[in-house]
Amino acid sequence: MRSLSIFGATGSIGEQTVDLLLRAGGAKTHRIVALTGGRNIARLADMARDLRAEIAVCADPSGLADLRERLAGSGVEAAAGTSAIIEAAERPADWVMSAIVGAAGLEPGFRALRHGATLALANKESLVTAGPLLLAEAERHKARILPVDSEHSAIFQALVGEDIAAVERIILTASGGALRDWPLEALARATVKEALAHPNWAMGQRITIDSASMFNKALEVIETREFFGVDPDQIEVIIHPESLIHSMVGYRDGAIMAHMGAPDMRHSIGYALNWPDRSYLPVARLDLAQVGQMTFRAPDLARYPALRLARSVMARRGLAGAAFNAAKEVALDHFLAGGIGFMQMAGLVEETLATLDGELGHENDAMTLEDVQAVDHLARIRANERADAIARRQAGER
Numbered sequence: 001m002r003s004l005s006i007f008g009a010t011g012s013i014g015e016q017t018v019d020l021l022l023r024a025g026g027a028k029t030h031r032i033v034a035l036t037g038g039r040n041i042a043r044l045a046d047m048a049r050d051l052r053a054e055i056a057v058c059a060d061p062s063g064l065a066d067l068r069e070r071l072a073g074s075g076v077e078a079a080a081g082t083s084a085i086i087e088a089a090e091r092p093a094d095w096v097m098s099a100i101v102g103a104a105g106l107e108p109g110f111r112a113l114r115h116g117a118t119l120a121l122a123n124k125e126s127l128v129t130a131g132p133l134l135l136a137e138a139e140r141h142k143a144r145i146l147p148v149d150s151e152h153s154a155i156f157q158a159l160v161g162e163d164i165a166a167v168e169r170i171i172l173t174a175s176g177g178a179l180r181d182w183p184l185e186a187l188a189r190a191t192v193k194e195a196l197a198h199p200n201w202a203m204g205q206r207i208t209i210d211s212a213s214m215f216n217k218a219l220e221v222i223e224t225r226e227f228f229g230v231d232p233d234q235i236e237v238i239i240h241p242e243s244l245i246h247s248m249v250g251y252r253d254g255a256i257m258a259h260m261g262a263p264d265m266r267h268s269i270g271y272a273l274n275w276p277d278r279s280y281l282p283v284a285r286l287d288l289a290q291v292g293q294m295t296f297r298a299p300d301l302a303r304y305p306a307l308r309l310a311r312s313v314m315a316r317r318g319l320a321g322a323a324f325n326a327a328k329e330v331a332l333d334h335f336l337a338g339g340i341g342f343m344q345m346a347g348l349v350e351e352t353l354a355t356l357d358g359e360l361g362h363e364n365d366a367m368t369l370e371d372v373q374a375v376d377h378l379a380r381i382r383a384n385e386r387a388d389a390i391a392r393r394q395a396g397e398r
């Protein structure tokens with residue numbers, strides 16, 4: 001029986017993974033090793049009971065008593081805290097879903113690779129912050145990383161049976177997010193609620209706002225560079241508002257292989273779960289006659305400055321990805337808290353990167369997990385300082 005763990009089980013990706021697992025027979029067909037959550041103790045306990053997990057871990061230590069109580073008599077072990085999540089990742093499992101949001105998702109995935117697990121990687125931050133490190137670890141332990149991000153799953157599928165040397169370009173599609181049709185000058189006033197109104201995808205809060213700012217696409221461009229090993233100038237981004245083509249690979253003979261389907265993350269989660277087989281998935285089938293037409297347009301870099309920043313991060317490589325991601329997470333926290341405006345996020349990230357210039361190094365091979373964590377920490381301090389300076393300046397202007 002195949003053994004599985006899900007990190008970030010209570011989130012959007014985690015829930016959809018659990019849904020597919022339950023449809024596939026749940027505990028009757030799989031041995032569930034670990035399920036982890038953050039603060040949603042009730043949901044974590046329900047899932048752990050339904051799937052008869054060996055251990056359920058919540059990141060929030062104050063939730064432990066509640067988790068224990070909810071799991072009493074179920075035979076499921078309860079634990080809490082970041083170190084307990086890391087320990088859970090050290091329990092061998094054949095297939096591990098990495099779906100914790102943010103930089104917190106890096107270490108559990110990294111640890112899972114050490115026991116040779118197949119790592120289904122939704123946590124895009126892992127490759128952005130520590131791509132060379134993660135890939136080397138996978139190779140060292142003969143572990144496999146399968147992409148779960150819909151764009152990277154699409155590229156992965158469009159590459160099946162092909163030679164990567166024949167790839168001319170990779171074209172990432174982007175919905176353009178909730179604010180894509182707003183006048184440029186109105187974006188500065190966009191609220192959290194407005195940025196959360198995604199036209200196509202139902203996702204977690206943070207990635208939905210990152211989609212509106214295209215910080216999400218910026219992460220995906222870097223993720224593409226790391227995962228597929230192509231040059232940055234081979235990666236293109238195109239806005240495709242219908243989100244029916246999930247990405248494309250262009251070959252040197254001019255052919256383009258596109259992956260299509262309804263915008264439903266269970267496609268790529270299910271592909272990673274069933275790989276190398278294709279099994280039935282309960283997702284909507286596309287009716288192309290009803291779709292009628294699909295549209296595309298080039299992204300405007302004034303509207304989406306995060307795309308420009310991604311290029312400079314790729315040019316630097318090394319620890320620049322870790323600094324970029326940490327600064328982006330802090331900028332998002334401040335936007336969510338109302339401290340900075342929507343269009344100020346990119347400026348905050350850019351200024352933070354500038355303050356770190358000279359401290360990031362260029363060596364990819366020498367990168368360690370501790371280096372990544374140190375740069376992440378430093379970038380958060382600098383980004384918070386920048387955000388406080390913006391808040392003071394704005395208070396002075398009022």
Ligand code: NDP
Pocket residue numbers: 007008009010011012013014036037038039040041059085098099100101102104105122123124125148149150201202203204205206207265
């Ligand atoms: P959600 O915010 O919905 O869920 C995040 C999960 O991580 C939850 O289980 C949450 O717990 C847990 N969590 C939050 N903070 C911590 C922490 N500090 N330590 C441990 N666990 C924590 O995120 P998504 O499911 O949307 O996204 C997960 C990852 O997948 C992200 O990296 C995202 O970029 C990526 N992704 C998501 C897609 C989507 O469609 N949602 C598409 C492609 C990629 P709790 O809720 O209990 O607090």
